[in-house]
Amino acid sequence: MKVAVIGLGYVGLPLATALAYKGFDVIGVDVVPKKVEMINKGIPPIEEPKLPEMLKEVVEKGKLKATTNYDEIRDAYAIIIAVPTPVKEGKPDLSYLESALREIGKRLKKGQVVIIESTIPPGTTQNFAKKILEEESGLKHGEFYLVHAPERLAPGKAMVELFTVPKLVGGLTKEDVEAAKKVYEKLTSGGVIETSAINAEMSKLAENTFRDLNIAFANALALLAEELGANVWEVIRLANTHPRVNIHLPGPGVGGPCLTKDPYMLANPMKGLAKELIITGRKLNEYMPKHFSELIEKLAKPGSKVALLGLAYKGGVDDIRESPTLKIYEYLKDKYELSVHDPYVKEAPIPFTKDLKEAVKGASLIAVVTDHPDYKEIDWEEVAKLVKEKVVLDGRNVLDKERVERAGFEYKALGVGE
């Protein structure tokens, strides 16, 4: 069975590779020629565990071919869309989706299934996508099929989760769902969950908004713990021993491509207190990089060197989209000599180093922003020889306080009051 994947980014490329790995003949379409060129050489333009080996294998076997030419989707059974759906100033920007839908619509044939994996505002499948596809193709929905099958993978675990996580398939009709099921039944062992497009749209946004609000609650507790002289990490650990409580963890900010925007997509059509609840949670999470910068300002003299450990938005990945470190850097860049360390990141709009020694040399404060596993292994005795002042600020509760203190450092943490 031939399938096309439109948009070969953090979602589309792992998905196209996973489909090819499961035996589908996959055509991947992207508008960036450089990406297409790399993919056809078997080199992933993104960092994702297991992807390099799997991509190389499927490209060599001829199961995955990338192109910039939409004409190659013509004889595909299914066309899966994974283009960006950003939010700008709180409002969803569907321009990439529209452009992909118009290109697909111009070539759409009877019996083809269009699957939107991109995250979309409630109602988009029915009121936006269907209309554009009908307009461009001259076909009526029913002659082609249309579903929303939201992508739920987490960067860093994509090549496991694509094969295991249950897939929501939301159609406008039963026939839509049946047509799309033929693809996902072969891809994931997690099973296909059938629903309507509107329910799939809302549930995807609900998943990420739940997580964002949960983190906002943890951040609210962290701010209070700092005021009252409590330890938020201990407070949450204790609360989570209750069998029906699962509070997420606080931190210097929430980054990434999903939690930073999906709550706005859900809140946008809401009204009154419901809207306020979601926007307030988002605003609190957006405030945390500033709060962390203020903690740094309490611990380091203006003009001194501060080493920020971690540039990726979460531990173990190279993805810097919406990373709190970028915001902290902006707040502090004119006040301190900043160094930024990250062992994973390849490219960034700010200077950074992969060399920890270089980052901490002469520093008056070391602040951990990202929970990279590598930071648990830091040799603090060695670091002590390089710094100017021995002060550490742990924003993620990743360091072993005793080990840090044994090396002579003063240990401070976000969410821990005096």
Ligand SMILES: NC(=O)c1ccc[n+]([C@@H]2O[C@H](COP(=O)([O-])OP(=O)(O)OC[C@H]3O[C@@H](n4cnc5c(N)ncnc54)[C@H](O)[C@@H]3O)[C@@H](O)[C@H]2O)c1
């Ligand atoms: N990254 C994640 O962890 C994640 C997880 C779940 C869902 N999502 C959702 O999946 C969608 C894609 O996200 P992503 O992180 O893969 O984005 P991305 O920016 O990494 O990749 C999108 C790709 O689409 C290409 N593109 C843009 N316009 C195009 C067009 N008209 N035709 C063909 N290709 C086009 C871009 O060049 C890029 O390679 C978004 O809606 C996002 O919210 C992302």
